[in-house]
Amino acid sequence: xxxxxxxxxxxxxxxxxxxxxxxxxxxxxxxxxxxxxxxxxxxxxxxxxxxxxxxxxxxxxxxxxxxxxxxxxxxxxxxxxxxxxxxxxxxxxxxxxxxxxxxxxxxxxxxxxxxxxxxxxxxxxxxxxxxxxxxxxxxxxxxxxxxxxxxxxxxxxxxxxxxxxxxxxxxxxxxxxxxxxxxxxxxxxxxxxxxxxxxxxxxxxxxxxxxxxxxxxxxxxxxxxxxxxxxxxxxxxxxxxxxxxxxxxxxxxxxxxxxxxxxxxxxxxxxxxxxxxxxxxxxxxxxxxxxxxxxxxxxxxxxxxxxxxxxxxxxxxxxxxxxxxxxxxxxxxxxxxxxxxxxxxxxxxxxxxxxxxxxxxxxxxxxxxxxxxxxxxxxxxxxxxxxxxxxxxxxxxxxxxxxxxxxxxxxxxxxxxxxxxxxxxxxxxxxxxxxxxxxxxxxxxxxxxxxxxxxxxxxxxxxxxxxxxxxxxxxxxxxxxxxxxxxxxxxxxxxxxxxxxxxxxxxxxxxxxxxxxxxxxxxxxxxxxxxxxxxxxxxxxxxxxxxxxxxxxxxxxxxxxxxxxxxxxxxxxxxxxxxxxxx
Amino acid sequence: xxxxxxxxxxxxxxxxxxxxxxxxxxxxxxxxxxxxxxxxxxxxxxxxxxxxxxxxxxxxxxxxxxxxxxxxxxxxxxxxxxxxxxxxxxxxxxxxxxxxxxxxxxxxxxxxxxxxxxxxxxxxxxxxxxxxxxxxxxxxxxxxxxxxxxxxxxxxxxxxxxxxxxxxxxxxxxxxxxxxxxxxxxxxxxxxxxxxxxxxxxxxxxxxxxxxxxxxxxxxxxxxxxxxxxxxxxxxxxxxxxxxxxxxxxxxxxxxxxxxxxxxxxxx
Numbered sequence: 021x022x023x024x025x026x027x028x029x030x031x032x033x034x035x036x037x038x039x040x041x042x043x044x045x046x047x048x049x050x051x052x053x054x055x056x057x058x059x060x061x062x063x064x065x066x067x068x069x070x071x072x073x074x075x076x077x078x079x080x081x082x083x084x085x086x087x088x089x090x091x092x093x094x095x096x097x098x099x100x101x102x103x104x105x106x107x108x109x110x111x112x113x114x115x116x117x118x119x120x121x122x123x124x125x126x127x128x129x130x131x132x133x134x135x136x137x138x139x140x141x142x143x144x145x146x147x148x149x150x151x152x153x154x155x156x157x158x159x160x161x162x163x164x165x166x167x168x169x170x171x172x173x174x175x176x177x178x179x180x181x182x183x184x185x186x187x188x189x190x191x192x193x194x195x196x197x198x199x200x201x202x203x204x205x206x207x208x209x210x211x212x213x214x215x216x217x218x219x220x221x222x223x224x225x226x227x228x229x230x231x232x233x234x235x236x237x238x239x240x241x242x243x244x245x246x247x248x249x250x251x252x253x254x255x256x257x258x259x260x261x262x263x264x265x266x267x268x269x270x271x272x273x274x275x276x277x278x279x280x281x282x283x284x285x286x287x288x289x290x291x292x293x294x295x296x297x298x299x300x301x302x303x304x305x306x307x308x309x310x311x312x313x314x315x316x317x318x319x320x321x322x323x324x325x326x327x328x329x330x331x332x333x334x335x336x337x338x339x340x341x342x343x344x345x346x347x348x349x350x351x352x353x354x355x356x357x358x359x360x361x362x363x364x365x366x367x368x369x370x371x372x373x374x375x376x377x378x379x380x381x382x383x384x385x386x387x388x389x390x391x392x393x394x395x396x397x398x399x400x401x402x403x404x405x406x407x408x409x410x411x412x413x414x415x416x417x418x419x420x421x422x423x424x425x426x427x428x429x430x431x432x433x434x435x436x437x438x439x440x441x442x443x444x445x446x447x448x449x450x451x452x453x454x455x456x457x458x459x460x461x462x463x464x465x466x467x468x469x470x471x472x473x474x475x476x477x478x479x480x481x482x483x484x485x486x487x488x489x490x491x492x493x494x495x496x497x498x499x500x501x502x503x504x505x506x507x508x509x510x511x512x513x514x515x516x517x518x519x520x521x522x523x524x525x526x527x528x529x530x531x532x533x534x535x536x537x538x539x540x541x542x543x544x545x546x547x548x549x550x551x552x553x554x555x556x557x558x559x560x561x562x563x564x565x566x567x568x569x570x571x572x573x574x575x576x577x578x579x580x581x582x583x584x585x586x587x588x589x590x591x592x593x594x595x596x597x598x599x600x601x602x603x
Numbered sequence: 604x605x606x607x608x609x610x611x612x613x614x615x616x617x618x619x620x621x622x623x624x625x626x627x628x629x630x631x632x633x634x635x636x637x638x639x640x641x642x643x644x645x646x647x648x649x650x651x652x653x654x655x656x657x658x659x660x661x662x663x664x665x666x667x668x669x670x671x672x673x674x675x676x677x678x679x680x681x682x683x684x685x686x687x688x689x690x691x692x693x694x695x696x697x698x699x700x701x702x703x704x705x706x707x708x709x710x711x712x713x714x715x716x717x718x719x720x721x722x723x724x725x726x727x728x729x730x731x732x733x734x735x736x737x738x739x740x741x742x743x744x745x746x747x748x749x750x751x752x753x754x755x756x757x758x759x760x761x762x763x764x765x766x767x768x769x770x771x772x773x774x775x776x777x778x779x780x781x782x783x784x785x786x787x788x789x790x791x792x793x794x795x796x797x798x799x800x801x802x803x804x805x806x807x808x809x810x811x812x813x814x815x816x817x818x819x820x821x822x823x824x825x826x827x828x829x830x831x832x833x834x835x836x837x838x839x840x841x842x843x844x845x846x847x848x849x850x851x852x853x854x855x856x857x858x859x860x861x862x863x864x865x866x867x868x869x870x871x
Contacts, residue, residue: 098707103769103778155714181714185863187843209714290718314718364719366709397709424709455710481708506707 024052031060040065059083066090067526069107069131070551073581074115085124086150087116091131093529093575094479095504097155100531100573102557104588107131117144125150132156138163142170150176160185161212168194175228176204189214189237195222204231208257208288213237224249233257236290241269247276256280258288261315265295278302287311287336294321304328308355311336313362319345327352333390336360339376339397346380350387358393359384363424366397378405385412393418400431401458406440410447419444420455426482426507429459436460442467445475452499455479465489469496477502490514494521504529512539519547527577531555535574538567543576544594551579552594553587713780717767720784772800772867773836783859789851793838800867835870 025033034057037043047057061081066072066089077084091107109131116123123145133156141148148171153159161184167177168191192214195202202222207214216238223229229250234243238259247253263269273296277283283303292315307329312322313336323345326335332353339361341349349356361381364374378401385391391413401423410416430437437458445451445468452474456464460483468475469492476499484490491514493503503525511534522528522543537554544552555573556565583593711719771778779799786792838850842861850858850865 095707097712098710099713099780100707103780155712181712183714313715362711362715363709366711366716366719397711422709426705426708479710481710507705 027052027056030056034060062086064088068577068579069109069112070581070584071526071577071579074112076580078115078119082119083122084120085122086127087112087120087123087125088127088129089131090129093504093527094130094502095506095529095531096130100506102555102588102590105555105591106584106586106588108586109133110137113137113140113144117141121145122147124148125152127152127154128156129154130156132158133163134158135160135163135166139166142166145171147173149173152176152178152180153182154178155181157183161187161189161191161210165191165194168192168199169196172199173201174199175201177202178204178206179209180206182209184210186210186212188212192222193218197221197225200225201228202226203228204255205229206231206233206257207235208233210235211237216242220246220249226250227252229253231255231285233287234259236260239263240273240296241266244269244272244276247280251279252282253280254282255285255309256283256287257311258286258290260291261289261296262291262293263296265293270296270299274299274302281306283307285309285311287314289315289317291315292317297321297325300325301328305330307332309334313338313360316340323348329353330355332356334358336362338362338364339374340364341380342375343377343380343383344375346376347383347387350383354388355390356384356388357390359388359391360395361397362395363397366424378402381405382408382412385409389413390415392416395420395422395455397422397424399424400428401437401440402430402432403435403437403440403443404430404432406437407443410440410443414447415450416444416448417450418453419448419451420453420479421457422455423457426457427459428457436463438464438467442471445471450474453477456483457481459483461485462489462492465492469493472497474499476500478504480505480508482507484508484510487511487514491517494518500524501526503527505531505533507532509534512536515539516543516546519543519550522550522576523547523578525578527575529573529575531573533574535571536567537565537569537571540571540574540594541567549578549580550576551583552576554592554594555590556592557590713767716782720782768862768864770796770799770865770867773869775800781865783862788855789858792850796838796865796867836867837870838865839868840865 030053034043034046037046040063043057043061047054058080059082062083062085064077064081064084064087066077066087069089069091089109089112091109092101092105095101096105107130109128117140121144124147126141126148127150131153133153138159141151151167151171151174164177164179164184167174189210189212192207195218199222203226212235214235214237219238223232223246230253232246232250232253232255234246234257236259238246240259240261240263243258247256277300280303283306286300286303286307286309289312292312294317297317304325305328308331310326310329310332311334312325315338317325318340319342322337322340323342326332326337326341326345327348330352332349333355335349335353335356335358337345337360341361346361349359359381361376376398378398381394381396381398382405385408392415394416395418398421401421406421429435430440438461441454441456441460441464445454449471451472454468454472454475454477456479462485465484465488468478472478475497478493478497478500480503487510489508490505490510493500494514495518500521505528508530510530515535516539540552540554544550553575554571555575557572583595587593767780767782769778770781781792781795781799783792786795839847840850840858840862841847841864843863847866853861
């Protein structure tokens with residue numbers, strides 16, 4: 021009989037495993053390890069809320085304290101998913117309300133959260149601590165009032181990028197005077213002004229407050245007194261940073277910033293007036309994260325600010341930074357790990373006066389040896405630049421390039437950018453995420469299928485020539501989990517030839533491609549554990565569609581929960597369309 | 604993260620890495636590959652091969668695209684999606700190549716788009732706004748302990764609310780979103796909505812008293828059927844108090860401040 025550790029010992033050992041993958045592996049060793057892991061698992065991540073039912077999760081993991089759930093497909097961020105598609109969190113909240121009384125944390129992304137959900141959360145979980153609503157929608161500030169009023173132990177309230185029905189700022193005043201445990205507050209997405217006195221009182225009575233992201237409505241002359249109440253801040257998002265220059269306001273602000281000895285992250289700065297920027301210079305040397313992507317600040321002030329931050333690791337900025345600014349970044353910010361450059365005027369069609377080209381990115385790739393993650397919007401790119409970037413930075417793990425005009429070729433040679441992106445996947449062996457753009461043939465997919473063995477997420481738009489492209493990706497990318505495609509000539513053959521592959525992935529999105537209705541039904545029949553959903557906004561009569569009808573949008577995801585029951589009229593489950601499915 | 608054991612058949616190309624990098628290598632190897640992969644369904648025969656082998660033109664325009672693909676960029680799609688993208692230009696300037704005509708492109712989050720449309724660019728505006736900002740700073744200092752207020756809008760030409768509002772039409776399953784701040788009057792909004800829903804909408808009920816005033820002041824004629832009457836649809840909006848009102852009764856700026864969403868209602 022094999023000697024075995026007592027359960028308590030195993031449980032203690034397992035507690036050192038933090039990654040879900042490791043815990044999943046552990047649970048496969050034997051039945052007793054499976055049980056021990058089951059009962060001791062405290063964090064669960066649900067990458068697709070429709071992949072499994074709440075009841076099934078609760079059944080397997082009865083003692084969860086923290087849950088993270090994602091809803092809509094990523095392309096919902098760009099208005100490609102119509103309203104009412106789904107992603108409702110209410111069924112999860114009701115299930116957890118009765119089964120997880122000790123739940124502490126809820127993290128949601130791209131889900132529909134109603135006021136009823138927030139009220140239920142506020143009532144049901146006595147030790148509730150963390151609420152993060154990332155790119156969510158469906159609730160109003162009334163729901164926030166419930167959270168504020170009832171969650172005595174709340175540490176974190178983060179509404180990042182959510183669409184909130186902003187009725188008024190009154191909700192903040194619902195935090196009772198006895199409430200002192202706030203650690204992190206992010207209300208940057210709200211439009212309404214909150215009562216400033218309530219905010220100030222809240223900040224002053226919460227000694228553990230480390231992260232505060234204000235909204236635009238907080239004027240610049242109010243920030244100083246807030247900062248003085250919270251010198252222990254690590255992250256700060258200012259409100260609007262705009263006022264006529266007044267020496268007393270400036271010196272007050274400057275003094276307040278200089279007291280923030282532990283500040284590491286700065287954001288906000290809406291409509292920043294350059295004259296007030298020097299007020300933050302005293303903290304620049306400690307800053308590791310800077311988000312200037314909502315500010316109108318331009319050069320030279322913008323570059324001057326960024327160059328003052330030698331310890332910068334993460335920089336989000338608009339293309340106002342220009343090539344010269346990025347060269348300065350490459351020279352001063354040697355520890356830069358993540359760069360995101362967003363377009364200031366995405367729809368500009370005429371000659372651009374923004375001097376941001378591929379050269380900026382190449383400079384950063386040369387100067388910043390720790391650079392791992394790139395998101396870059398620009399108007400021109402060349403294979404030579406991409407090859408250079410790939411050779412400079414083989415340690416890239418995320419590379420997302422958006423050349424704004426679809427199908428733009430290499431601007432120097434007028435060739436497709438296949439070779440450039442090929443170099444990226446060949447050199448960057450640890451690449452996990454890739455977004456393509458520009459003129460691309462099937463060749464680039466050959467490179468990707470051959471080299472991108474660690475690639476987990478791929479975004480493709482206006483690329484490729486035939487089904488071969490899709491086939492090469494699906495058959496070659498061993499680690500692929502998420503694939504999203506729009507406006508590419510990919511059709512039935514590649515999809516059906518790689519049907520089994522789809523069950524190893526979380527999801528596949530295809531819109532404005534060439535997949536037929538018939539192929540969707542066939543796919544669904546062959547793969548019972550795939551949900552094949554067709555989104556069709558054009559006609560209302562489902563039955564009359566011929567097999568050859570090209571579907572507009574297609575979302576395929578693996579699921580053990582069967583087809584979902586909350587689909588709107590315009591979403592068709594192929595399961596329903598294929599009634600002769602084997603049960 | 605959920606476990607996802609690698610399973611299923613994976614066919615890889617058995618070629619050296621170097622070969623893949625030589626971009627000058629002819630597409631004949633791709634064609635070999637195409638046939639040799641043994642796809643379970645017939646590989647599009649002539650059409651697919653010819654698409655792989657055809658020379659890539661120097662500058663790609665819509666004309667170069669294979670016909671079946673080009674059709675997916677048809678003008679009906681462009682017209683329909685124009686409003687969703689919420690761009691500043693009207694549907695009159697539709698050209699198939701322009702990136703601005705395509706919904707969801709460039710891939711910038713709606714949240715960020717709203718912020719961008721709120722940014723004030725010119726220095727002239729900045730001077731004006733900083734002055735009004737200054738005034739409001741003193742004002743708010745005075746009423747420090749008073750209740751907060753909604754619809755924070757003290758900057759000229761600037762709205763801090765999300766400028767995208769949802770639009771639903773009776774009988775249409777799909778809602779849309781429209782960018783209000785890219786319009787400066789009711790007429791333009793109505794035109795956008797008419798194109799968005801591809802239906803001539805009209806109202807025999809909307810009096811739009813302020814529209815008439817505005818129109819006479821600016822010398823414009825009411826050209827939108829939405830606002831002046833015909834086929835039995837009216838445009839309504841939900842205001843900040845949750846009441847449904849007819850569009851057109853209040854001055855445009857006031858409307859922008861209070862509108863939460865729009866609905867095209869059938870009257871018959």
